[in-house]
Amino acid sequence: MTIALTLTDTAFRDVVAAAVRAPSLHNSQPWRFRNHDGAIEVHADPARRLPVADPTGWALRIACGAATLNARLALAAMGLAARVQLLPDPDDPTLLARLTPTTAWQATPAEEALFAAVERRFSNREPFYPAPVPVHAHVQIIDAAHAEGAWAEIIHGPASVEVVSEIVRAADAALTADSAYQTELRTWTRPDRDDRDGVPAPAAGSAPQPDDLLPRRAYGGHEPSPGGDFDPDPLVVVLGTAADTPAQQLQAGLALQRVLLTITDAGLAASMLSQPIENRTERDGLRLALGRAGVPQMVLRVGTGRAGFPTPRRDLAEVIDEG
Known part of the structure; x- marks a missing residue:
């Protein structure tokens, strides 16, 4: 049985601050986050789905998946391993991912390097x-x-x-x-x-x-x-x-x-x-x-x-x- 670790409000907000640095089509930012029962939930924000460019929700899910990766790296940088579940609740179609901190963790050099890149990453449309x-x-x-x-x-x-x-x-x-x-x-x-x-x-x-x-x-x-x-x-x-x-x-x-x-x-x-x-x-x-x-x-x-x-x-x- 996996036991969730308690995540403080400050730590949760720090994770979300990293998650939202993910890319999204037209920078629409189609996500919402919730600290619920010891887990971080990544929800779709249907109001920010692009009805013409993204009628199927493909781009929304790409963006929320990218945000989930950032959140996982942020938790690792805090010294926490997390169990990641995609589409964990069939009865809640807006809940796209759940990250449950489970144990103390020493971030690997690769995780540290990737997390450090979160703030520096952006789409470069120049030559x-x-x-x-x-x-x-x-x-x-x-x-x-x-x-x-x-x-x-x-x-x-x-x-x-x-x-x-x-x-x-x-x-x-x-x-x-x-x-x-x-x-x-x-x-x-x-x-x-x-x-x-x-x-x-x-x-x-x-x-x-x-x-x-x-x-x-x-x-x-x-x-x-x-x-x-x-x-x-x-x-x-x-x-x-x-x-x-x-x-x-x-x-x-x-x-x-x-x-x-x-x-x-x-x-x-x-x-x-x-x-x-x-x-x-x-x-x-x-x-x-x-x-x-x-x-x-x-x-x-x-x-x-x-x-x-x-x-x-x-x-x-x-x-x-x-x-």
Whole structure:
């Protein structure tokens, strides 16, 4: 029988402060947290699900899975091991994860490094330098995905990247032509950097250009400076899972965050390209192009980044349910 350890309110809030640093589509932050019966509960916030971009809740579950990984690392850093249950209560569909501290724990060097990267991780939408990503980082990315029950496919070299690029461009074109999608996107584009959610202009990077190899969303970014073209031969990572159930999507969120923190700890930068995952046709095309079993859950661009800007987070009082 597992006996839960008592978590103080201060410790709970510290865990939530780390959890909310996870990424989410359009920085929508679709989560809520509760300290209940000795466990930390991660709940979906249905009011923050994106009805056009995320009609199935896939992106919401990815985000909450990533928040769960951050919470687990925060507990380890506090000296606590935790039992993590995904979808623990069939009668409560909003309860996506439960973390129960069970015993004292000495954080491993890997856990300490990943936790230290939580505050430094953010999506970098600026151009990357042409320097190649070291081969050892490829291995670390693959290992990070495997550690959380997912897989990572490394795509590099002009020919291979071009195949993925065509899929990303097709998906982006379809979403750009969708007026409802674009209207929703604009509601999460924040010209005022004082907003606590959405993507503010400083974090938007440079404005998308027609000849970009890997299209980015138009979050109101600045015009690119001369010589600021995007990297012509980026490292692309496709993250996937064996299946596409809600539980596997949550698992993909844990793996995504571990991969992103691993990239950050290695001194590299990353941005997410979810357009081909949001479009069913292009998602199937990506799966076929990879020629492997499983379901793609995210596409990442990885490299050595120029200076970027993190997105803001809401106050903890807005995401914590008392009682």
